[in-house]
Amino acid sequence: MSNLKGILIGFGNVGRALIKELVSTEHSLDIIGVFSSKGGVFVREDEDLKTLLKLATLDIKLKNHVSFKENFTYQELLEKQEIDVAFVSIPPSYRTGEPNLKIYRSLSKNNVNVITADKTGLAINYNDLLEEYKRKDLFFGYRATVAAGIPAIDLMRGLRGRQVEKIVAVLNATTNYILTLVEKGMSFEEAIKKSIKEKYAEPDPTVDTHGWDPAAKISILSGELGTHIPLEKVERIPLDSVSEESIRSSFKEGKRVKYVATFDVVGKKAFVRPHVLDAEDVLAKTVSTHNTIKVLLEDSEIILSGPVGPAWRTAKVMVTDFIEYKAKTNKDT
Amino acid sequence: MSNLKGILIGFGNVGRALIKELVSTEHSLDIIGVFSSKGGVFVREDEDLKTLLKLATLDIKLKNHVSFKENFTYQELLEKQEIDVAFVSIPPSYRTGEPNLKIYRSLSKNNVNVITADKTGLAINYNDLLEEYKRKDLFFGYRATVAAGIPAIDLMRGLRGRQVEKIVAVLNATTNYILTLVEKGMSFEEAIKKSIKEKYAEPDPTVDTHGWDPAAKISILSGELGTHIPLEKVERIPLDSVSEESIRSSFKEGKRVKYVATFDVVGKKAFVRPHVLDAEDVLAKTVSTHNTIKVLLEDSEIILSGPVGPAWRTAKVMVTDFIEYKAKTNKDT
Numbered sequence: 124m125s126n127l128k129g130i131l132i133g134f135g136n137v138g139r140a141l142i143k144e145l146v147s148t149e150h151s152l153d154i155i156g157v158f159s160s161k162g163g164v165f166v167r168e169d170e171d172l173k174t175l176l177k178l179a180t181l182d183i184k185l186k187n188h189v190s191f192k193e194n195f196t197y198q199e200l201l202e203k204q205e206i207d208v209a210f211v212s213i214p215p216s217y218r219t220g221e222p223n224l225k226i227y228r229s230l231s232k233n234n235v236n237v238i239t240a241d242k243t244g245l246a247i248n249y250n251d252l253l254e255e256y257k258r259k260d261l262f263f264g265y266r267a268t269v270a271a272g273i274p275a276i277d278l279m280r281g282l283r284g285r286q287v288e289k290i291v292a293v294l295n296a297t298t299n300y301i302l303t304l305v306e307k308g309m310s311f312e313e314a315i316k317k318s319i320k321e322k323y324a325e326p327d328p329t330v331d332t333h334g335w336d337p338a339a340k341i342s343i344l345s346g347e348l349g350t351h352i353p354l355e356k357v358e359r360i361p362l363d364s365v366s367e368e369s370i371r372s373s374f375k376e377g378k379r380v381k382y383v384a385t386f387d388v389v390g391k392k393a394f395v396r397p398h399v400l401d402a403e404d405v406l407a408k409t410v411s412t413h414n415t416i417k418v419l420l421e422d423s424e425i426i427l428s429g430p431v432g433p434a435w436r437t438a439k440v441m442v443t444d445f446i447e448y449k450a451k452t453n454k455d456t
Numbered sequence: 457m458s459n460l461k462g463i464l465i466g467f468g469n470v471g472r473a474l475i476k477e478l479v480s481t482e483h484s485l486d487i488i489g490v491f492s493s494k495g496g497v498f499v500r501e502d503e504d505l506k507t508l509l510k511l512a513t514l515d516i517k518l519k520n521h522v523s524f525k526e527n528f529t530y531q532e533l534l535e536k537q538e539i540d541v542a543f544v545s546i547p548p549s550y551r552t553g554e555p556n557l558k559i560y561r562s563l564s565k566n567n568v569n570v571i572t573a574d575k576t577g578l579a580i581n582y583n584d585l586l587e588e589y590k591r592k593d594l595f596f597g598y599r600a601t602v603a604a605g606i607p608a609i610d611l612m613r614g615l616r617g618r619q620v621e622k623i624v625a626v627l628n629a630t631t632n633y634i635l636t637l638v639e640k641g642m643s644f645e646e647a648i649k650k651s652i653k654e655k656y657a658e659p660d661p662t663v664d665t666h667g668w669d670p671a672a673k674i675s676i677l678s679g680e681l682g683t684h685i686p687l688e689k690v691e692r693i694p695l696d697s698v699s700e701e702s703i704r705s706s707f708k709e710g711k712r713v714k715y716v717a718t719f720d721v722v723g724k725k726a727f728v729r730p731h732v733l734d735a736e737d738v739l740a741k742t743v744s745t746h747n748t749i750k751v752l753l754e755d756s757e758i759i760l761s762g763p764v765g766p767a768w769r770t771a772k773v774m775v776t777d778f779i780e781y782k783a784k785t786n787k788d789t
Contacts, residue, residue, distance in 0.1 A: 266614060273758050274614020281599060281607020284779045285772055412756075422763070425606050429751075429758030436754070439618055446617045 127449070128205065130156040130197055130235075132226060133212035136434035137240050137267075137441075139179035141210055144438045146176055150445065152208075156200045159185040160213065160222075163195040197226075201233045208262075208448060210441060211239040217335040217354070220247040227263075231255055238264035238444045240271065240437050246339035246354035249346035262451060264444025269340045270294060270414040271440045272431040279347035282418065282425075287348055289419040290386040293409040294340040296432060297324045297331040298362050298382040300411040306374040311363045323411075334359035334382070334395035341384035341393050344416075350391055358394035365397040373399050379407040460782070461538065463489040463530055465559060466545035469767035470573050470600075470774075472512035474543055477771045479509055483778065485541075489533045492518040493546065493555075496528040530559075534566045541595075541781060543774060544572040550668040550687070553580040560596075564588050571597035571777040573604065573770050579672035579687035582679035595784060597777025602673045603627060603747040604770040606762040612680035615751065615758075620681055622752040623719040626742040627673040629764060630657045630664040631695050631715040633744040639707040644696045656744075667692035667715070667728035674717035674726050677749075683724055691727035698730040706732050712740040 129145070129152050131138050138157070145152055157164045157175055164185060166172055171190050178188060185191060197209065209230050215223040223244040230237055237256065245252060245265055256263040269275045270292075293299060300323050304314035315332065318324035330336050338357040345352040362382050370380045383398040383406060400407035405426050409415040415428040430436065462478070462485050464471050471490070478485055490497045490508055497518060499505055504523050511521060518524060530542065542563050548556040556577040563570055570589070578585060578598055589596040602608045603625075626632060633656050637647035648665065651657035663669050671690040678685040695715050703713045716731040716739060733740035738759050742748040748761040763769065 274611050277610040277614030278607050278760075280780075281610030281776065284775045418762075421769070423745075425760070425762030427611075427758070427760050430754070430756040442617045443614065447613075 134185040137212040140438035236262040240267040242268040242339040246342040267440040271437040273429040352393040467518040470545040473771035569595040573600040575601040575672040579675040600773040605764040685726040
């Protein structure tokens with residue numbers, strides 16, 4: 124059987140980590156093209172791939188590739204060549220989901236399977252997007268969109284048909300880190316600056332501190348449980364709506380303030396709010412680099428917890444999707 | 457679309473709970489026959505199903521059904537009628553996996569999809585069994601075989617391609633309960649008697665206390681990670697190899713003895729042994745009715761924990777398999 128043909132759309136931290144994963148292990152995959160928002164590289168020979176790997180390893184932008192063509196797009200490539208799978212890691216707008224929603228439409232039109240790390244497309248348009256890919260019998264892998272590193276999507280799949288009442292979760296590592304710093308005495312401003320400097324936070328920290336990121340994640344989990352709450356309907360109370368002083372006084376009392384995402388299945392509501400939690404609460408114990416998901420159902424709770432991100436781990440989760448996609452493809456042929 | 461046709465093989469606690477689940481909710485399923493080891497009921501009319509439900513609700517054996525025919529087998533039914541799916545909940549021998557391995561072969565020969573709660577078949581013959589069903593494009597659902605209630609199989613599926621080093625888990629609620637009683641001052645003998653009386657333990661308690669049950673479960677998890685350790689190769693140190701006195705003295709020091717199942721992925725070994733655990737260890741905190749699975753990988757741990765069993769929860773997990781099976785079937789037609 125000949126190798127599968129893939130393209131990468133996005134060459135940021137995740138895209139770079141991903142190309143290292145996909146080349147370094149045996150995946151029966153030929154990478155045909157790599158694209159940033161500015162242009163792309165058509166991989167014609169081994170040397171092109173080697174240079175891509177070098178850029179990825181040295182953390183250098185795609186436009187420095189010797190074969191980089193400005194304004195060369197994946198659409199142009201798709202006109203020339205059949206592609207099996209696209210790995211999407213472009214960060215889109217939380218308001219519109221663009222350019223990713225357009226990218227997904229264009230890929231499905233060209234019968235390209237998708238593996239994505241972008242949560243906004245699904246958070247905004249969960250049902251239509253997945254139905255479109257299902258209807259065309261295309262694979263849409265999105266394990267990396269929620270708590271990349273711990274199998275949150277798989278957890279939901281394993282609970283189909285069960286009477287889940289509520290999901291309560293710490294899904295954003297950045298705000299978790301910021302809160303830890305505030306507990307230790309920093310102001311929000313200082314803590315956010317430090318997080319950006321250490322690359323915990325995005326240059327625009329409101330993605331985290333205004334709850335966009337955890338809201339998109341809880342939105343996707345709501346979709347997994349069969350009642351999608353679109354991103355714009357998820358209530359987001361900003362992180363700093365709780366005062367620094369009360370974060371510190373809670374901490375002194377042995378309690379913790381966490382930025383908690385909730386999906387109330389029965390009430391069909393989702394929200395992201397700072398919460399004061401008891402010390403014994405498993406959510407309170409979530410360290411900066413971890414996520415914790417608590418599923419309330421029947422007479423008890425299921426807990427999933429573990430490390431999420433950074434980019435190298437997100438890339439590994441996309442590879443898990445790729446392995447599932449390959450298994451399905453092999454079955455069909 | 458016409459309803460799917462199903463049979464139940466096994467009418468013990470799980471089979472009874474399952475028939476209540478399958479009838480009470482909207483599943484587009486017609487139950488055509490129900491079988492115990494002694495004979496079966498061919499469901500010809502609504503009245504037959506109502507009587508089955510009554511037996512299930514009152515916890516009465518199948519042979520008391522007015523339409524029960526001694527020695528009537530599912531094979532006989534399969535000769536008369538096409539069946540889509542069989543729900544298997546017969547407890548087999550941990551030594552041979554029979555009669556279930558024969559049942560699975562017979563079902564696959566007749567192109568019947570399977571959803572099972574039996575762990576021994578897979579623990580003994582994981583690769584051959586799943587390959588046979590895959591080759592014939594038949595569904596083989598087995599979520600209920602490991603930690604039924606928390607998505608342990610899904611957890612493993614979500615970790616494909618990741619570098620898992622070790623799985624360390626408390627997978628047997630009965631021995632967990634027995635240890636709690638010994639901590640409180642009972643002898644092993646008294647604790648086991650109490651467990652049998654309260655229906656925590658089987659009449660033959662060695663299934664639990666000699667580690668057969670957790671060994672079968674860790675064996676299946678090893679298969680999920682791509683290196684199946686067959687049941688007979690899983691080392692089993694009996695629960696009472698640790699003295700009652702040392703269980704109590706550990707407890708007094710704030711430690712806990714737990715019956716821990718381990719799969720050492722790197723060393724390709726699996727074993728079940730009593731372990732002294734520190735109080736902070738998440739495994740140490742596993743209460744009687746819960747299971748906890750710790751996955752060691754990369755630089756950290758993933759934890760999955762929650763309530764497992766009894767029969768009604770196991771039945772719900774089989775329904776999750778059925779929902780997945782239906783989704784696949786709908787796609788194909």
